[in-house]
Amino acid sequence: MPVTLNTADADFETRFIEMLSAKREDSTDVHDAVAGIVARVRTEGDLALCELTARFDRLQLDPDGLRITEAEIARQVAKVSAEDRAALELAAERIRAYHERQLPRDESWVDDSGATLGWRWTPVSAAGLYVPGGQAAYPSSVLMNAIPARVAGVERLVVCVPTPDGVLNPLVLLAAQLSGVDEIYRIGGAQAVAAMAYGTETIEPVDKITGPGNAYVAAAKRQVFGRVGIDMIAGPSEVLVIAEGAQNPDWLALDLLAQAEHDADAQSILMTTDPALGHAVAGAVDRILPTLPRAEIAGASWRDYGTIIIVRDLQEAAQLSNRIAPEHLELCVDDPEALSQDCVHAGAIFLGAHTPEAVGDYVSGPNHVLPTARSARFSSGLSVMDFLKRTTLARLTPGALAAIGPAAMRLAASEGLQAHGASVEARLVQLNERQKE
Amino acid sequence: MPVTLNTADADFETRFIEMLSAKREDSTDVHDAVAGIVARVRTEGDLALCELTARFDRLQLDPDGLRITEAEIARQVAKVSAEDRAALELAAERIRAYHERQLPRDESWVDDSGATLGWRWTPVSAAGLYVPGGQAAYPSSVLMNAIPARVAGVERLVVCVPTPDGVLNPLVLLAAQLSGVDEIYRIGGAQAVAAMAYGTETIEPVDKITGPGNAYVAAAKRQVFGRVGIDMIAGPSEVLVIAEGAQNPDWLALDLLAQAEHDADAQSILMTTDPALGHAVAGAVDRILPTLPRAEIAGASWRDYGTIIIVRDLQEAAQLSNRIAPEHLELCVDDPEALSQDCVHAGAIFLGAHTPEAVGDYVSGPNHVLPTARSARFSSGLSVMDFLKRTTLARLTPGALAAIGPAAMRLAASEGLQAHGASVEARLVQLNERQKE
Known part of the structure; x- marks a missing residue:
């Protein structure tokens, strides 16, 4: 059983605050290490990229080999099955359709004084998308980063993706191709962020860098912020599922486990008005967990951060949800629209029992790059707006x-x-x- | 005479890039000093604030004295002349009217699959506005930060403004009052940013921190980013004036000097198709400069960073302007609307000879908190959007x-x-x- 809290208990507030303030990420300060890497890339350029890639990704490259060639991409993409390609194309199409609606309008008007006022939106000229490598090399993340940039009208789209031991991911390359990415480099970590921000002999600098990454990537984004724009500092993922009694415990258990399997630092929280449902879901998690290939990761996340919270009613659930400000919020209740009105701090809301969070990771259309670690209090998921800027006008x-x-x-x-x-x-x-x- | 470049010269490209890459700010790394201050405020709270304020602002305070009381505000505000109050009220009203038009709309639609998709905008709950003190304590900045927050619907609005030697600025306090600020604290620097991000016994934390500041404030904002949202890292201000031959040289000289008088690190650039106009403006600057109370600051800026660029035509001017990505862009040309279409990277554009940049600092309506140091390539001026976040919805x-x-x-x-x-x-x-x- 994971931690179970009950808002009726005397120590609830203390324990809830404990949960809220629990640090789920290793807080090692990598500032100095990253500053060293950024400085090296600025002064030594391609040479630094090659040396760092040899060290971190066990991959020997010449500067000529930094970029993944069209021929390599074509060879890899040819390996993708027709079914995988069709799924990726459906996802791309739906993500594009959703994000096209985000394009804001220019405005211009004449006020009482006779002044013409307004503003105009224009795209960033060049954007760089960081795609994590290895275990977390997700083709879906490529779509989620690149498509909004393309919809915004960004002219030049660069992807950096580390390829540990030189292994390319065909689906990542296909996703880049479907999204209209112009250049792909096989570099990762702080060195990739530095290269995109400052440029090297081979890589022209970009104006904006987006995409999730580990502590080094996050620190590098923080350090180059100002020189280029960045999207956000992403932390481990989390889901809050609010459920009423009649819900299917297996479905909810799978939704919690889908979050937990991302990362041992991920957090899955169930909030329910029905203690029996809480018990049933906990049982279902215990039953399903050992059957998962990623049982070790999901099990660690559920053991360390999994939480079940018993609430008096849905109003209380909404209030607590606003304090959590979850990245993903699932509302498995009879009237999810009504409840969603009260949930004002959340990255993305999934309404009703037939909208599992996993569809949002891939195909529903909204972006899956979302604010983590309570930052939905002040920030939004990735969107077309991240690749546009507004010039104000006055005459x-x-x-x-x-x-x-x-x-x-x-x-x-x-x-x-x-x-x-x-x-x-x-x-x-x-x-x-x-x-x- | 300041530096004069001519695009017809063989060394133009080299010299233009030199100008673009010139570092106008002292690049001392204050990261460690600021990290120490942030850590102290987190652990020692109010006590740290009082000690740091005594040290940096020569002001002895008890924790009770951190907040400027309603009575103090009333006493100070009563000192403001009727004329100053009327000017501030006009500015507030015009800024509010402009920013109210920025409120975005929620969207919801049903797509072909039967999925209901959309998004909803909600305000940040609490925002903290940093207002620089001393020489740069600008009441107009209070309006420009606080009004968009209020228009967005932010519930709790905090201002931190250092008061060196305890001197309060009546107009800053009136501007806060007119903007609907809830709490004002007499603290500044990295300690103010840390207090707003993490909270102390006296100051509840906020979710978003905006406003310009010195290197310490900028570094502190960079360090607390993630814990709270921030707007941007502001650098020294700049203006680019593009002018055709028939313009009044005195007006242009004053516009360049208005930028230069902000800060010795500010930059004023004139770009013109007419060498004779360039010469006349340089002469007018030399004539007017000694008459200014801030001649020393403006003179240093003009001497070190002032630049006149002679261009072949306005197309070339627009191309160079896009490489500069100026914070402020004045188009003193016959058809400023047409030229503005080609100027795609700029914080704010001022069209025509009767729109001096100075009206934009105060009363035209658009925000004067704008992206500096070429960051208009990827970011926008402060707006209502900075105090809103978007939750995506799917059913x-x-x-x-x-x-x-x-x-x-x-x-x-x-x-x-x-x-x-x-x-x-x-x-x-x-x-x-x-x-x-």
């Missing part, structure tokens, strides 16, 4: 300047910025002189 | 799950995530059994 007529310029002069004076005021005044003086003529 | 019907679930199972299998696939399969099995009945 004042002489009349508009006459109407609002004096207030600007007054405020400039109060802030001690005389040239600010004078730049307005010089124009107003001329307007006044013209009026006199 | 599948049994039919939708039957249609798209098998593709999810296939992709889960290819990624080795068996519980993912099983969570979909368990539901499909039941649907198939029901169909047979």
Whole structure:
């Protein structure tokens, strides 16, 4: 049995806060190590990339070999089965359709003063997508990162994916191809982030870097932030399932285990109004867990972070959910729409018993790159907006300047910025002189 | 005369890249010092705030004195002249009107599979606004940070503003009052950012921190990013003015000086098709500069970073502008709308001779917190969006799950995530059994 909390217990608040503040990630400070790697890539370029790739990925490369060639991609992609290709194409199409609706509109209007105001959205010119390698080399992540960039209109799309021991992942390459990625490099870690931010002889720099990664990747993104844009610092994944009594315990157990199998640091939480359901789900998890190929990972996650919380009612569930601010929130209740209105801090909400979180990882359409570790309090999943920026526009007529310029002069004076005021005044003086003529 | 470049010169590209890559900020790494301050605030709370404020701001405080009281605010605000108040109110009203148009809409639709998809925007619960103190304590910055937060629907709005030697700024306090700020603390630097991110006995933590600041504030924001959201790492300000021949040289000179007077690290660039205009503007700057109270600062900026670039035509100007990606872009040309279409990387564009950048600092309506140091390539000025986050929503019907679930199972299998696939399969099995009945 995992930890079971009950909001009726006297020590609930203490234990809930304990759960909320539990650090699920190794907190080793890799700042200095990463700073060293970033500095090396900046000064030594391709040479540093080759040496670091040899060291970390056990792969000897010349600078010429950093980029995965079209021929290699074609060879790998040819290995993908028709069924896998069809599934990936369906996912790509649905993700594209969802994200196309996110394109924001430009605005322009004339206000009372006669000023024309507005803004305009334009895409980032070049984006770099980090795709984790090895155990977590997910083709679905390529789609989720690259398609929003393409929908936004990004001209140049780069992928960096480490290939430990030189092993390429055909589905990752196919996903990149389906998404319209322009360049793929077989590098990973902090060195990949540094290369995309600063450029090397072989890799032109990009303007924005997105995608999840380990502690080194996260630290590197943090350090290059400002030089380039980044999406977010992703932590271990989590799901909160809120369920009422009549739900199928096996389904809920599988949803919890689907989260747990990602990573030993992942967290699966069941919140239910029905203690019997909580008990049944815990039993189902115990029964199903040993049958999973990733039983060791899922078991560690469930043992260390799995939690069942018994609540009085759904209002209480929503309040606690808002404090958790879960990355994924499943509402397996009779009226999920109503409950979702009260759940204001969540990355993605899955409504009803026939929307398992796993469909959101692949094919439902919304992005699966979502805010973790309570950051849904202040941030959103990846979207088309991450690859766009907004330029504000203002055009004042002489009349508009006459109407609002004096207030600007007054405020400039109060802030001690005389040239600010004078730049307005010089124009107003001329307007006044013209009026006199 | 400042540096003058001419795109017709053989060494132009070299010199332009030199200008682009010139580091205008002192690059001292304050990471460790800031990490120490953040750690102290986390462990010692209010006590650390009081000690650090005594050290950096020469101000002895008890924890009780950290917050500026309503009575103090009222006393200070009463000192503001009617004219200053009216100017601030006009600015607040115009900023509010502009930002209200930024509120995005929720979306929901049913797709071909029968899935209901969409997203919903919700505000951040609590936001903290950093306002620089001393020389750069700008009431206009309070409006520009606080009003978008309020328009977004943020419930709790906190301001931290250092008050060196205990001196309060009546206009800053009035601006906070007009913007609907709930709490104001007289603390600054990395310690203020740490307090807002982690909370102390006196200060409840917030979810998002915005606002410009010095190197310590920037480093602190970088370090707490992830724990809370932040807006951007702001650097020294810059303006690019693109002008055709018939423009008034004095107006342009004042616009360049308005930027230069902010900070010795600020940069003012004039780009013109007319060498004679470039010469006239340089002369006007030399004439006006000594008359400014901030002549020393503006003079240093103009001497060290001021640049005049002679271009062949406006197409070339737009291309170079996109490489600069200026924070502020003034288009003093005959057809500024047409030229603005080609200027795709800029924080804010000011169109026409009667829209001096200074009106944008105060009263035109768009935000003056804008991306600096070429970051307009990938980021936008502060907006209502910075205080909102998006939750994606999906609800599948049994039919939708039957249609798209098998593709999810296939992709889960290819990624080795068996519980993912099983969570979909368990539901499909039941649907198939029901169909047979």
